[in-house]
Amino acid sequence: MRKLFFYAPLALFLLLALFLLSGLFSDPRERASATLNKSLPAFALADLMQPQHIWTAEQLKGETFLLNVWGTWCPTCNAELGYLTELRQQGVKIVGLYYELPRDPAFDAPFNLQTLQQDVSQKLAQHGDPYQFNILDLQRSLSLDLGVSGAPETFIIDAQGIIRLHHIGDINSQVWRSKLAPSYQQWSQP
Amino acid sequence: MIVEAGQLALTFAFALAVLLAILPLYGSFVANKPMLLLAKPLAFGQFFFCLLAMLALIYAFRTNDFSVINVAQNSSSTLPWYYQITASFGSHEGSMLLWVLMLAGWTALVAQFSKALPLQLHGRILGILGLINVGFVAFSLIMSNPFERSLPFFPVEGRDLNPLLQDFGMILHPPTLYMGYVGFAVAFAFAIAALMGGRFDSVWARWVRPWALAAWLFLTLGIMLGSWWAYNELGWGGWWFWDPVENASFMPWLAGTALIHSLAVTEKRGTFKSWTVLLALAAFALSLVGAFLVRSGVLVSVHSFATDPGRGLYLLVFLLLVVGGSLLLYGIRMNAVRSQARYQLFSREMMLWGNNIFLLTACLIVFLGTLFPLFHKELGLGTISIGEPFFNQMFYYLTIPFALLLGLAPWVRWKQQQLLPLIKPFSLIAIASLMLALGVMASMQSVQANLGLLGLLLGAWVGISALAEVMLRLRQFGSVSAGISKLNASHYGMTLAHIGFAVLVVGVAMTKTYTVERDVRMQEGDSTSVAGYEFTLTDVYDLNGPNYGGQAAELDVSKDGGYVTHLHAEKRFYRIQRTIMTESAVHARLSRDLYVSLGEELPGNAWALRIQVKPFVRWIWLGGVLMSLGALLALADKRYRRKSSVAKQEVANA
Numbered sequence: 001m002r003k004l005f006f007y008a009p010l011a012l013f014l015l016l017a018l019f020l021l022s023g024l025f026s027d028p029r030e031r032a033s034a035t036l037n038k039s040l041p042a043f044a045l046a047d048l049m050q051p052q053h054i055w056t057a058e059q060l061k062g063e064t065f066l067l068n069v070w071g072t073w074c075p076t077c078n079a080e081l082g083y084l085t086e087l088r089q090q091g092v093k094i095v096g097l098y099y100e101l102p103r104d105p106a107f108d109a110p111f112n113l114q115t116l117q118q119d120v121s122q123k124l125a126q127h128g129d130p131y132q133f134n135i136l137d138l139q140r141s142l143s144l145d146l147g148v149s150g151a152p153e154t155f156i157i158d159a160q161g162i163i164r165l166h167h168i169g170d171i172n173s174q175v176w177r178s179k180l181a182p183s184y185q186q187w188s189q190p
Numbered sequence: 191m192i193v194e195a196g197q198l199a200l201t202f203a204f205a206l207a208v209l210l211a212i213l214p215l216y217g218s219f220v221a222n223k224p225m226l227l228l229a230k231p232l233a234f235g236q237f238f239f240c241l242l243a244m245l246a247l248i249y250a251f252r253t254n255d256f257s258v259i260n261v262a263q264n265s266s267s268t269l270p271w272y273y274q275i276t277a278s279f280g281s282h283e284g285s286m287l288l289w290v291l292m293l294a295g296w297t298a299l300v301a302q303f304s305k306a307l308p309l310q311l312h313g314r315i316l317g318i319l320g321l322i323n324v325g326f327v328a329f330s331l332i333m334s335n336p337f338e339r340s341l342p343f344f345p346v347e348g349r350d351l352n353p354l355l356q357d358f359g360m361i362l363h364p365p366t367l368y369m370g371y372v373g374f375a376v377a378f379a380f381a382i383a384a385l386m387g388g389r390f391d392s393v394w395a396r397w398v399r400p401w402a403l404a405a406w407l408f409l410t411l412g413i414m415l416g417s418w419w420a421y422n423e424l425g426w427g428g429w430w431f432w433d434p435v436e437n438a439s440f441m442p443w444l445a446g447t448a449l450i451h452s453l454a455v456t457e458k459r460g461t462f463k464s465w466t467v468l469l470a471l472a473a474f475a476l477s478l479v480g481a482f483l484v485r486s487g488v489l490v491s492v493h494s495f496a497t498d499p500g501r502g503l504y505l506l507v508f509l510l511l512v513v514g515g516s517l518l519l520y521g522i523r524m525n526a527v528r529s530q531a532r533y534q535l536f537s538r539e540m541m542l543w544g545n546n547i548f549l550l551t552a553c554l555i556v557f558l559g560t561l562f563p564l565f566h567k568e569l570g571l572g573t574i575s576i577g578e579p580f581f582n583q584m585f586y587y588l589t590i591p592f593a594l595l596l597g598l599a600p601w602v603r604w605k606q607q608q609l610l611p612l613i614k615p616f617s618l619i620a621i622a623s624l625m626l627a628l629g630v631m632a633s634m635q636s637v638q639a640n641l642g643l644l645g646l647l648l649g650a651w652v653g654i655s656a657l658a659e660v661m662l663r664l665r666q667f668g669s670v671s672a673g674i675s676k677l678n679a680s681h682y683g684m685t686l687a688h689i690g691f692a693v694l695v696v697g698v699a700m701t702k703t704y705t706v707e708r709d710v711r712m713q714e715g716d717s718t719s720v721a722g723y724e725f726t727l728t729d730v731y732d733l734n735g736p737n738y739g740g741q742a743a744e745l746d747v748s749k750d751g752g753y754v755t756h757l758h759a760e761k762r763f764y765r766i767q768r769t770i771m772t773e774s775a776v777h778a779r780l781s782r783d784l785y786v787s788l789g790e791e792l793p794g795n796a797w798a799l800r801i802q803v804k805p806f807v808r809w810i811w812l813g814g815v816l817m818s819l820g821a822l823l824a825l826a827d828k829r830y831r832r833k834s835s836v837a838k839q840e841v842a843n844a
Contacts, residue, residue, distance in 0.1 A: 007521035009468060010514065017510055022568045023488040024502045109793060
């Protein structure tokens, strides 16, 4: 028994090495999404361009679509607008979730919807407009519920309103082909 | 040309390392004296060629040779000359070469300063160090060659050094830290040699002690410098972040601290042998695990180098061979070793055993906290993260009993100690620390029962007890003045290091409790008051540095109407890397730091500023400096330089 005791450090080390080996082949930045395969959280948020219209989770059901979290302040989001517009032309339904940055009352100018609308229109005219419509997440409540860690992020939501995929980072032709398109096609089958 | 010469030198170093790994080791088993005698020149030769390689790389950086990929990616012609030199170890490849150079340096030092060792052991230790050298030089040559060229097409300008690394700390922090990491290779080699030969007595422990102390000294300094650098450079006044890579340096430090204490028991009492050997293996193994974590990309950290699974795999295989092999040897050989020393429950041995338990628990906590997210994920349980609150709470619970024990332990005798004679001095120490802690607190602010008070109490307890213990020892020589020169240097070293710990505890607790932080919006001429200090923004203007632009802010600070200091904070924009860096303005005093960092420009000609008053924050690094000085004093102890009788005999026989 005493003899075996001296082999304990070796055994523990080998166990550690096993974990390190498997860790070597997985991406440390990958995060499991907590919202996957769950319904879109309930919300009631205004449309960015027609603020009198209020969108709810219920209204988005019926068709598989991409929910793209973005903002004009985010250069990567602007960069992917062009490719997303191509996708829209191919018939992919994309809804924008506009992520407004938090404002510090001591430092920043107060929020102005008109300025934002102008800003957004200008950006979309410049890079292409992939969106059916944009939902304004002014308090970032829906983004928080969705587990958004930054922009751009994209969710695939099926006709029943269930989140099927959570993609962190930009979408380009390669990412679309290898990751998003298979899932989109799978869930848009009737 | 010079760059190719550097590549060639590194190849020569590899060849010599291979010879060093084979000849003396083989010679030690067949008792071949010429082979054993080769160890020393081989070690020197290897160090010489590693040094040439490093110099060639520095040359490439200084001459802006952008055909070398490493130079093109980490330097630029506008970089100041001192950062061009430090940029040579700013990348993964360059830092690996520095690591190799340090390892070769330690090997050469062992070759030079271990004349007292029996020849067989000397050759064996150098041979083991040679084996480790082979692994790292090969890694540098094959997996991360710092001399790789991008001919025929190369850029005309480099991408510049990461602005975070363009700081005075960069000059000092990596070399000292690596000296520490790699230094534990020596204690490791001694442990392996002892496992091979089956000899772990007091003499062996006396041989290892200075090497372990030296490595620990560098690691302590290195970690402390890193903390000080982060405080100055990152701009929000933190000094420790529990980042995976910081933890990777903290684990070998904890194991190393346990090792130097356990070695004391093995030297003085010839016991704790299996512990000591295991700790010597563990300190270096944790250094290697740290290197793996930083360079393989298994964990996400601000410190990580660019990741490459090939490199990770190489390091993992190397780790398996070195650590797995040594632990296997440990398992096979250690059960033959028996410790026969007897000691009572209340004895110095038990106190140091307690020290080891606490330090290893701390090490385990850091280990689990760092790697648990990885385990969790690889077991398919999903992603989690473990952050500062976990570590802070755990270390809060650990530090209290550890500090109490630390105050008591130096007073306790070896073998056994009567409780009764200690009651009186310790009652006095307890009363004195209570008075000191309350006094300090009352002089600064109102007395409150909080973390600050606890830190002051523990610090005073450890500090007063350490000082009183030295006085007691001095008096035992007859008179204090007569004793001063008679007491061992290592005893002074221990006392100084323990006082360093006390200072550190006070610093951490007071900073945590009493830091005042304010984010303010200021225009030129505005004043704001933080913790009794009046900060006035006098001027903001554009900067024009060699490779950066940006803004600088000038502030005047006064307290109760009296002028205190002038502060100069910068916000730099590095043109090539297009990154913004904060150069905080710090006014340091022993009792507090004034810390200002310049933020964004705001509408209306105003600026965001973060102003902090951090009491006792200097004590954190002062504690680290005192601990390192303690180790230096202990190293100066004469008994490590006395020739052992074994070596004398061998000389006589020769």
